[in-house]
Amino acid sequence: MKVLGIETSCDETAVAVLEEGEKIIVNFVSSQIDVHKKFGGVVPEIASRHHVSNIKYLLKQAFDVVKPNDIDLVAVTYGPGLVGALLVGISVAKGIAMSRNIPLVAVNHLLGHIHSIFFSKKVEFPFVALLASGGHTEIVYVENETTVKVLGKTVDDAAGEAFDKVARVLNLGYPGGPAIQKAAENGNPHIYKFPRPLLNSKDYNFSFAGLKTSVLYFVRDHPKANISDIAASFQEAIVDVLVKKVFKAARDHNIRNVVFVGGVSANKRLREKAKEYAEKWNYSIFFPELSLCTDNAAMIARAGYFLYKKGYTSDIELNAVPNLSLDKG
Numbered sequence: 001m002k003v004l005g006i007e008t009s010c011d012e013t014a015v016a017v018l019e020e021g022e023k024i025i026v027n028f029v030s031s032q033i034d035v036h037k038k039f040g041g042v043v044p045e046i047a048s049r050h051h052v053s054n055i056k057y058l059l060k061q062a063f064d065v066v067k068p069n070d071i072d073l074v075a076v077t078y079g080p081g082l083v084g085a086l087l088v089g090i091s092v093a094k095g096i097a098m099s100r101n102i103p104l105v106a107v108n109h110l111l112g113h114i115h116s117i118f119f120s121k122k123v124e125f126p127f128v129a130l131l132a133s134g135g136h137t138e139i140v141y142v143e144n145e146t147t148v149k150v151l152g153k154t155v156d157d158a159a160g161e162a163f164d165k166v167a168r169v170l171n172l173g174y175p176g177g178p179a180i181q182k183a184a185e186n187g188n189p190h191i192y193k194f195p196r197p198l199l200n201s202k203d204y205n206f207s208f209a210g211l212k213t214s215v216l217y218f219v220r221d222h223p224k225a226n227i228s229d230i231a232a233s234f235q236e237a238i239v240d241v242l243v244k245k246v247f248k249a250a251r252d253h254n255i256r257n258v259v260f261v262g263g264v265s266a267n268k269r270l271r272e273k274a275k276e277y278a279e280k281w282n283y284s285i286f287f288p289e290l291s292l293c294t295d296n297a298a299m300i301a302r303a304g305y306f307l308y309k310k311g312y313t314s315d316i317e318l319n320a321v322p323n324l325s326l327d328k329g
C-alpha cells in the first residue's frame, strides 16, 4: 500500500510517499523560512499563497517517482495550524482522493510529530513523549500508534515560540531555535539565572511567557551584556524545565521510554541534558533524525496509514480545524 502524505499547516509545504506506512519513498519539504524571515515570524496570508504555488512542484516531483495511479491512500494534516495554510493541503488532498477514487484520511499534526520517531527508532509502547514545537509544548502518554493522552501542556507560549521571541529580542533572526543554539555555543549558561517557570509544580504543565519577559527586561536593563551568555543562560533555563518535567511524567507513570519530538527536539543542549538525565536514572531516550524533527509529510503519511488501518477515513466534507487539540484526535 502506498500512502501520499500532505502537510501545509504552517510555513513548510511538504509531500511524502510511504510504502506500507513505514518505508519512505519520497519526502520533500519546501520551507518558506526565507520568505518570512524579514517579518520575524510567519505571516499567515503569505504562507497560504506560497503553499498554493509550492505544492504543485512538490507533487510533480513526487509523481515523477511514484505514479499517481499507484497511490492507495491520501493522508492530510487538518489541524492544528493556520486556517488558510491548512485549507491548501486539504483541498489538494481531496482533489487527488476524489479523482482517483481512493480513501482520504485526516491527520492531527501533533499525532504526526509523534510518528516522526518511528522512522529511525523502534520504541516499545507505552511511552511518554515531549512534543515541543513552534506552536505546541505538551507531554503526552502514548499508548499505541493512534491512542494518546495529553498529560500536560503549556499554559501560554510554546517552547519554540519562546526561542523565536527571545531570538528576536537578541536580534539573532528567525527561526530563533537554531539561532539561539548557535549563539549559546560561545556563552556561559550559568552566568545569568533566568526563571524556570513551573519547574517544581505537581502537574505536567509549562509556562514560558514569564521567562521570555524576564529576558526582555534583562536586555533592556543591561544593554552591554554579552549576547552569547544571555542566549546560553536562556537556553539552559528552558531546557532544564523541559527535561525535568518530561522525566517527572515518565517516573510518575512508571514509564522507562522517553521520546522527544517537534522542532525543539533538534536542540543540541536538550539532547545533551536528556542524555545526562537518562544515563543517571536509567531511562531509554529517543530523538528523531534532525530532518524529521521539524514539519514534514512523512510523519503525516505514517500517522494516516495507522489511522486508516484502525478504520478511520474522512469524506469530502473534511475541513480545517485550526485549534485542534491532540486529545480530540
Ligand code: KG4
Binding pocket: 010, 132, 133, 134, 135, 136, 159, 160, 161, 163, 164, 175, 176, 177, 178, 181, 262, 263, 264, 265, 266, 267, 268, 293, 294, 295
Ligand atoms: O515542529 P516545527 O517545525 O513547527 C511547528 O509545528 O511549530 O517547530 C518549529 C520550531 C520553531 O519555533 C524553531 O525555533 C524551533 O522549532 N526549533 C528549535 C531548533 N530547531 C528548530 N528550537 C531550539 N533548538 C533548535 N535547534
Ligand code: ZN
Binding pocket: 109, 113, 133, 134, 262, 263, 294, 295
Ligand atoms: Zn509541527
